[in-house]
Amino acid sequence: MSKPSPEVYEEGKGMDAHNQAMREIRSRKDETYDPTEPTRVWLDEDNTPDGVYDSLTIILNTGGCRWARAGGCTMCGYVAESVDGGTVAHEDLMTQVEKCLDHEDENADEPAGQIKIYTSGSFLDEREVPAETRQAIAETFADRDRMVVESLPDFVDREKITDFTEHGIETDIAIGLETATDRVRHDCVNKYFDFSEFERAAEAARDCGAGIKAYLLMKPAFLSESEATEDMVRSVKRCAAVEGCHTVSMNPCNVQRHTMVEDLYFDDGYRPPWLWSVAEVLQRTADEDVIVVSDPVGHGSDRGPHNCGECDDRVQRAIKDFNLRQDPSVFEQVSCECELTWQTVRDREQSYSMPLTR
Numbered sequence: 001m002s003k004p005s006p007e008v009y010e011e012g013k014g015m016d017a018h019n020q021a022m023r024e025i026r027s028r029k030d031e032t033y034d035p036t037e038p039t040r041v042w043l044d045e046d047n048t049p050d051g052v053y054d055s056l057t058i059i060l061n062t063g064g065c066r067w068a069r070a071g072g073c074t075m076c077g078y079v080a081e082s083v084d085g086g087t088v089a090h091e092d093l094m095t096q097v098e099k100c101l102d103h104e105d106e107n108a109d110e111p112a113g114q115i116k117i118y119t120s121g122s123f124l125d126e127r128e129v130p131a132e133t134r135q136a137i138a139e140t141f142a143d144r145d146r147m148v149v150e151s152l153p154d155f156v157d158r159e160k161i162t163d164f165t166e167h168g169i170e171t172d173i174a175i176g177l178e179t180a181t182d183r184v185r186h187d188c189v190n191k192y193f194d195f196s197e198f199e200r201a202a203e204a205a206r207d208c209g210a211g212i213k214a215y216l217l218m219k220p221a222f223l224s225e226s227e228a229t230e231d232m233v234r235s236v237k238r239c240a241a242v243e244g245c246h247t248v249s250m251n252p253c254n255v256q257r258h259t260m261v262e263d264l265y266f267d268d269g270y271r272p273p274w275l276w277s278v279a280e281v282l283q284r285t286a287d288e289d290v291i292v293v294s295d296p297v298g299h300g301s302d303r304g305p306h307n308c309g310e311c312d313d314r315v316q317r318a319i320k321d322f323n324l325r326q327d328p329s330v331f332e333q334v335s336c337e338c339e340l341t342w343q344t345v346r347d348r349e350q351s352y353s354m355p356l357t358r
């Protein structure tokens with residue numbers, strides 16, 4: 001791929017054009033949301049450097065991502081879930097946390113060892129979550145073993161991380177890196193930062209004893225199935241080489257509402273990745289010195305990562321199994337006739353003629 005020239009970032013072109021298009025797409029949403037209700041909360045389990053943990057996963061409803069307001073990433077529908085007006089008050093955010101704790105009380109036998117907090121943006125951005133709220137949340141969960149908070153790399157600094165580590169909580173910062181390739185991150189995902197920013201954030205986390213969890217996006221818009229697969233294999237390897245990055249969560253793109261990916265999907269210009277491709281990346285990176293997991297949201301549906309419809313559940317189960325055991329032999333037990341179609345797509349699909357199949 002050629003290097004981007006400065007003029008592609010001019011007004012009306014490149015990233016600016018992406019942002020203009022995205023603002024128009026997002027302006028079509030008309031839902032409103034209650035600032036005292038979390039966006040979502042659920043219980044699950046996760047593989048961590050200290051073994052498998054029960055997790056309480058919280059998506060706080062904050063004002064929404066700053067970058068999404070400018071236009072945002074091509075696949076991200078989170079902004080359609082955020083609160084009108086931009087900010088949510090400390091008291092409301094704490095009410096959301098209380099409701100999540102109630103959910104845990106009602107559905108779990110004992111408190112989860114790990115708490116994961118996402119927002120519709122960056123938990124460490126003080127415009128979304130004020131310092132006062134961040135500190136109160138750290139105190140609320142001081143008795144848990146591990147916490148994961150999500151943030152764009154710009155907002156990751158020592159002082160904020162110490163709010164958690166000073167309580168003795170093993171803390172991870174989850175960063176939506178999407179890909180280690182700057183060109184793909186900029187032009188296909190429309191995310192503005194460079195890999196070097198991710199490395200800087202990892203260093204800041206490391207300095208105060210925290211870890212990094214990198215989130216990668218399998219098959220952003222405009223990449224063919226094989227380009228997407230190769231990009232993920234390369235990206236996992238580059239993340240594994242960053243000191244402090246102990247986990248990569250490689251997530252297949254799904255078609256979210258009010259996004260550029262959705263427009264492309266309706267215009268026959270986008271198909272989510274095959275689950276076979278996800279399995280291939282997991283197999284090819286299993287020897288890397290990093291935990292690699294994947295959560296194919298919406299698997300088996302048209303809008304989510306899918307195979308032929310017959311084998312989706314089986315492949316999904318193998319992926320879930322791999323997440324907990326990191327053993328690539330789980331994929332030897334699944335096969336289907338559609339692997340031939342998938343291989344043909346991988347060999348023949350070009351970015352000017354995709355998708356070859358639905």
Ligand code: SF4
Pocket residue numbers: 065066067068071072073076077078079120121122152176191
């Ligand atoms: S993916 Fe993250 S950075 Fe991009 S618009 Fe969504 S919340 Fe913002």
Ligand SMILES: [Zn+2]
Pocket residue numbers: 307308309310311312336337338339
């Ligand atoms: Zn199949």
